[in-house]
Amino acid sequence: MSDLALLAISIRPSDIAVFGSQTLVTATPLTLAALGGVMSERSGVVNIALEGIMLTGAFVGYAVAFLTHNLWLGIIAAILAGMLIAAIHAVLAISFIVDQIVSGTVINILAVGITGVFYRTFLESQSVAGPGTLPVWQVPFLSQLPVVGPILFQNAFVTYAMLALILVVYLVIFRTTWGLRTRACGEHPQAAETAGINVYLVRYVNVILSGALAGLGGAYFSLQQIGNFLPGMTGGRGFIGLAAMIFGRWNPFGAFGASLLFTASDQLASRAIAFGVHVQPQFLGMLPYLLTIVVVAGAVGRSVAPAADGKPYRKT
Amino acid sequence: MRRLWGLVPGWVVSVLVVPIASVVLGFGVAAIAIVATGTDPGQAYLALFQGAFTNNNAFAETLVSSVPYIFLGLGVALGFRAGLFNIGAEGQFYIGALAGVFVAYSIHGLPPVIEIGLSLLAAMVAGFVYAGIAGFLKAQTGAHEVITTIMLNYVAFLIANYLVTTPGLMKDPLSRIPRTPYIDVNATLPIILPNSRLHAGLLLALVAIPLVWFLIERTTLGFRLRAVGFNAGASRAAGISVARTTVLAMGISGALAATAGIVQMLGIQHDMTPAVASGYGFDAIAVALLARSNPWGILPAALLFGALHNGASFMQLQTQVSADLISIVQASVIVFVAAPEIIRWLLRIRGHQVVAVAITERGGAATRV
Numbered sequence: 001m002s003d004l005a006l007l008a009i010s011i012r013p014s015d016i017a018v019f020g021s022q023t024l025v026t027a028t029p030l031t032l033a034a035l036g037g038v039m040s041e042r043s044g045v046v047n048i049a050l051e052g053i054m055l056t057g058a059f060v061g062y063a064v065a066f067l068t069h070n071l072w073l074g075i076i077a078a079i080l081a082g083m084l085i086a087a088i089h090a091v092l093a094i095s096f097i098v099d100q101i102v103s104g105t106v107i108n109i110l111a112v113g114i115t116g117v118f119y120r121t122f123l124e125s126q127s128v129a130g131p132g133t134l135p136v137w138q139v140p141f142l143s144q145l146p147v148v149g150p151i152l153f154q155n156a157f158v159t160y161a162m163l164a165l166i167l168v169v170y171l172v173i174f175r176t177t178w179g180l181r182t183r184a185c186g187e188h189p190q191a192a193e194t195a196g197i198n199v200y201l202v203r204y205v206n207v208i209l210s211g212a213l214a215g216l217g218g219a220y221f222s223l224q225q226i227g228n229f230l231p232g233m234t235g236g237r238g239f240i241g242l243a244a245m246i247f248g249r250w251n252p253f254g255a256f257g258a259s260l261l262f263t264a265s266d267q268l269a270s271r272a273i274a275f276g277v278h279v280q281p282q283f284l285g286m287l288p289y290l291l292t293i294v295v296v297a298g299a300v301g302r303s304v305a306p307a308a309d310g311k312p313y314r315k316t
Numbered sequence: 317m318r319r320l321w322g323l324v325p326g327w328v329v330s331v332l333v334v335p336i337a338s339v340v341l342g343f344g345v346a347a348i349a350i351v352a353t354g355t356d357p358g359q360a361y362l363a364l365f366q367g368a369f370t371n372n373n374a375f376a377e378t379l380v381s382s383v384p385y386i387f388l389g390l391g392v393a394l395g396f397r398a399g400l401f402n403i404g405a406e407g408q409f410y411i412g413a414l415a416g417v418f419v420a421y422s423i424h425g426l427p428p429v430i431e432i433g434l435s436l437l438a439a440m441v442a443g444f445v446y447a448g449i450a451g452f453l454k455a456q457t458g459a460h461e462v463i464t465t466i467m468l469n470y471v472a473f474l475i476a477n478y479l480v481t482t483p484g485l486m487k488d489p490l491s492r493i494p495r496t497p498y499i500d501v502n503a504t505l506p507i508i509l510p511n512s513r514l515h516a517g518l519l520l521a522l523v524a525i526p527l528v529w530f531l532i533e534r535t536t537l538g539f540r541l542r543a544v545g546f547n548a549g550a551s552r553a554a555g556i557s558v559a560r561t562t563v564l565a566m567g568i569s570g571a572l573a574a575t576a577g578i579v580q581m582l583g584i585q586h587d588m589t590p591a592v593a594s595g596y597g598f599d600a601i602a603v604a605l606l607a608r609s610n611p612w613g614i615l616p617a618a619l620l621f622g623a624l625h626n627g628a629s630f631m632q633l634q635t636q637v638s639a640d641l642i643s644i645v646q647a648s649v650i651v652f653v654a655a656p657e658i659i660r661w662l663l664r665i666r667g668h669q670v671v672a673v674a675i676t677e678r679g680g681a682a683t684r685v
Contacts, residue, residue, distance in 0.1 A: 048462060096655040101401050101462060102605065103654070109598050110647035114349065116640025121353040231640075239466050246463075282478035289467040296467075297459040 013147055020151040023267050027259040028162045028224070029054060029234070032217030033241025034248065034255035035162075035169045036210035042173055042250060043206035044186040046310040048104035049089045050214045051238025052111030057082045057218025059115040062229040063123065065131035065222075074131065075157065075219050082215015083208050085111065090207040094200055097312040116231050123229060133227040134158065158220040165213065170252040182206055186306030189313040199313050214238065236289075243292040250306065258295065262288050321664070330656075331613070335606055337659045338652035339620065345648035346641055353637060360635045367630025368623035374630075376512035380584065382622025384409070384576040386521035388596055389603030389614040390528045391572030396609040397532055398565035399545035404450060404465025405573040406597030407472030408443045412574020413581045414476055415442030417588045418486060420499035420581070431503040432582060439578035440571040446472070447570020448563055455559035461566065469597060476591035486588070496588045505583040515583035520575075522615075528572070529611035541565050573600070595643070599625070602646040605653050621646075 033050045040047035060081035065074025085107060092103040137160070139153035152163075173179040181202050184192035189199045217238075222229045240262055247261075248254025269284035324333070347357035368378050388405050395402040402408075416439030423431055450468060453459040479486040481494040488497040505515040532538040543551040544561045552558050576596070581588060603621050607613030624646075628639035652659055 092651065092655060096657055098651070098654045102650065105403070105598065105601055106647045106650050106654070109602070109643050109650070112595070112598075113346075113640050113643025113645075113647060116643065117349055117353060117638045120638035120640070121636070236466065236470060239463060243463055243467075280478055280482075282474040286471050286474050289470045292467045293453070293459070293464050296463045297453045297457040 017147050017150040019264075019267055019271065020147070021154070023260060023264045024151055025155065025159055026263040026266065027256070028159045029217040029220045029237050030241040030244055030259035030262060031162050031166065031256050032158075032213050032220070033238045034245040034259055035165055035252055036213035036217070037242050037245035038169060038173065038210075038250055038252055038255060039182075039206045039213065040210035041245070041309050042179075042186045042306055043182045043203045044189060044306060044308040044311065044313065045090070045093055045203050045207050046100040046104065047086075047089065047207065047210055048101060048239070048242060049086065049107035050210070050242060051234060051236065052104075052108035053082045053085045053089075053211050053214040054218035054221070054234045054238045055111045055115055055232070056085050057215030058220075058222040058233055059119065059218075059229050061215075061219040062131070062222035063118070066123065066126070069131060071131055071134055071223055074223050075134075075216070078219035078223070079212045079215045082211040082213070082218065084211070086208050086211020086214070087204075089211075090204050093312070094203050094207070097314065100310050100312070112232065115229075119229060119231055130227050131223070134224045156224045158216060158224045161216060166252045166256050169213075173252070178202075183306070185313075186308055189308050189311075193315065199315075203313070214241075217241070240288060240292055243296050246305075247295040262291060265291055331608070331610075333663070334656050334659050335608070335613075335617075335653060337663060338606070338649050341652050341659070341662075342645045342649035346644040349641065349644050350637055355635050355637050360631055360637045360641075363631040363634035364624070364627040366627070367634075368627030371630065373512055374626065376509055376514045378619070378623045378626045379518055380513050380515070380622075381626040382618045383515075383517045383521050383583070384580050384596065385599060385603050385618035385621045385625075386614055387524060387572050387576035387579065388600035389607060389618050390524055390611060391569040391576070392600045392604035393607060393609040393611065393614060394528060394532060394541070394572065395565060395569040396604055397545050398541040398561065398569075399548065400451070400454070400562065400566055400569065401462050401601075402447065402450075402465055402566065402569045402573075403462055403597055403601065404447060404468050404472075404570070405576075405600040406594060407465070407469035408447050408570040408573035409577035409580075409594075409596055410472045410476045410591045411446040411577070412439035412443040412571075413577030413588055414479060414486070415439050415574070416578030417496055417499060417581050420503035420578075421497040421587075423503070424500050426502060428502045428504075428506075431500055432505065435499075435503050435582060436575060436578055439574045443570040443572070443574020443577070444567040445570075447573070448567040451563040451566025454566070455562040473591045476588070480588055480590050488587070494590055498587045499582060503582055504586060505579065513584060517579035517583040520579060521618075524572070524575070525611050525615060531568075532611065537561075537564065598643075599646065602650050605650050608653070 033054060036050050037047055057078035061074040061078030064077035065071050089103055089107050092098040092106070093100045134156040136154055136156050143149045143153035145153070173182060181192065181197045184195070184197060185199050185202045193199050218234065221233050241259065244258035244262060245255045247258035248256070265287050269287045272279060272284060343361065350357040350360050367374060369375050388409065392402050392405055416435040419438040420431065420435040423434065446468065447465070450461045450464040453464050454461050480496055481487060483489060486496045488495055505517050508514055508516050508518065532541065540551070540556045540561045543554070543556055544558050548558050599621055603614060603617045606617040606620070624642045628642045631637055632639045
């Protein structure tokens with residue numbers, strides 16, 4: 001009681017701004033992974049490879065930025081690397097009808113291997129200064145607003161891009177012909193084929209686009225957050241993004257909201273220590289993972305996947 | 317070439333040709349990565365081989381490395397047969413090790429058979445319960461085990477961390493560094509090859525293989541498990557409790573992974589330090605896939621991964637190629653095993669139906685990823 005009372009008294013508007021800003025910024029990779037999941041799974045392809053795609057994006061983005069001294073080339077490289085890795089998933093899962101979970105697992109293992117091997121050979125022993133981190137862009141006037149300004153209008157590129165892409169993915173999925181075709185392939189590919197839709201093409205494009213989104217999410221870790229690459233630095237965030245997508249009912253805005261819920265709990269946990277609330281750090285560390293389990297178990301409300309999600313399609 | 321394949325029985329293609337070709341091709345793909353790092357793949361693979369087999373004590377160490385892979389592979393394979401994708405073997409490994417080590421340092425002066433038996437039992441129960449959570453959630457709510465077991469991995473690390481570093485819990489009060497007390501001398505698994513670390517865990521693993529085979533192929537539970545894995549809807553219609561079978565299969569899978577953990581502690585480490593991600597979970601999946609979920613196939617697959625694991629550190633030392641290279645070999649091997657069409661096409665095998673590995677639901681029970 002006394003701890004909580006103290007906590008309540010000591011909160012200031014600037015604390016709320018910091019809390020909100022950190023919640024939004026750390027939600028960036030989760031949301032991008034979740035948006036990738038929406039693209040892929042709405043077309044009927046389960047994508048647990050998002051974790052490995054993000055790790056590859058983080059590595060390639062950093063490596064290119066390091067070699068060219070240009071962060072923007074790094075961003076582009078991260079996106080392209082994500083698309084390339086996702087294309088492997090697409091070939092295996094769509095053309096070779098490999099079990100989609102197996103294929104995703106393969107990508108995740110492969111990403112650990114490739115990033116580990118090339119990091120050790122080319123980057124680990126480098127003593128030259130890294131490429132730095134993406135600059136924070138302040139939106140004129142709006143960034144001066146109290147509380148809202150620091151949260152929404154003082155961010156770096158990947159976070160702004162993430163906010164824009166939520167709307168873009170929403171519009172593509174629910175307001176365009178392509179989105180209608182995508183959802184048709186995810187719900188009933190046979191019917192879609194009969195209606196003249198090329199199911200393979202739709203699934204390929206969506207999986208590769210999901211790779212672009214997750215690759216950009218990977219760039220957040222290495223180019224926006226710390227300006228360096230560390231092996232395994234994505235730390236399961238791709239999987240949590242996937243859980244956010246489920247909790248968000250395969251909807252971009254829902255996925256964003258769920259991502260914010262995860263990172264808010266994370267922030268709350270780390271701030272509890274700062275405010276002197278005595279909880280073991282390990283228990284606080286478990287919070288986002290336990291929350292993910294609870295969310296996926298549907299304690300908060302059942303959500304329904306696209307009907308043909310995870311089912312391979314074989315043209316007859 | 318095509319005519320020659322006609323003389324080879326189908327099962328030989330499935331059980332021998334495809335897995336062996338997969339491994340060879342896996343090394344081939346990884347060789348591309350080695351070349352890209354500017355090293356001679358021949359040199360790297362020579363070092364890998366020396367480190368795995370011909371160096372002093374290397375073969376015994378390879379066997380030592382294979383022991384956990386046998387248990388882990390059996391666990392994941394059993395899950396596969398029930399249509400479950402247990403990515404949580406790593407977490408179950410640590411939870412089992414924690415419970416078993418706790419028993420093994422708490423008891424004193426009992427005969428080795430009893431001390432080891434109790435420790436194994438504690439580990440298996442803990443692993444059963446921990447993995448059972450994921451099974452229960454899948455059965456009750458449809459929460460996909462891939463997500464829940466991965467999350468439980470992270471939770472397991474933190475639990476282990478908490479218990480091992482907190483004084484008054486499992487931390488050794490006499491030690492400066494965070495670790496548990498050493499296990500009782502009677503709980504250590506005896507060394508079975510003089511002047512090596514090869515311990516009796518290997519014998520336990522060799523016993524586990526026929527036991528798991530018997531469980532899957534010759535018992536009612538095993539039949540239900542395969543039925544649910546093959547077609548959950550039909551199993552339900554036939555009166556099998558899909559929920560109960562799912563929880564049991566996940567639990568047994570976890571108990572086997574937990575056994576890997578405790579055997580490693582009783583045989584090699586003798587105490588527990590804070591858990592670090594070891595990649596055991598993904599290794600276990602690779603072993604089970606390469607073995608095509610057949611308990612007998614686990615033995616050669618586990619030996620291969622034990623050898624890779626053991627040889628990788630020597631390769632890194634000799635040629636500066638990161639031991640992470642093993643992950644590339646593993647990923648490529650799984651691709652070729654899971655997509656035998658690629659191998660059929662490469663080797664021009666015609667006429668044999670090469671069966672692909674399929675793990676996720678074929679029956680249509682509620683599942684969500």
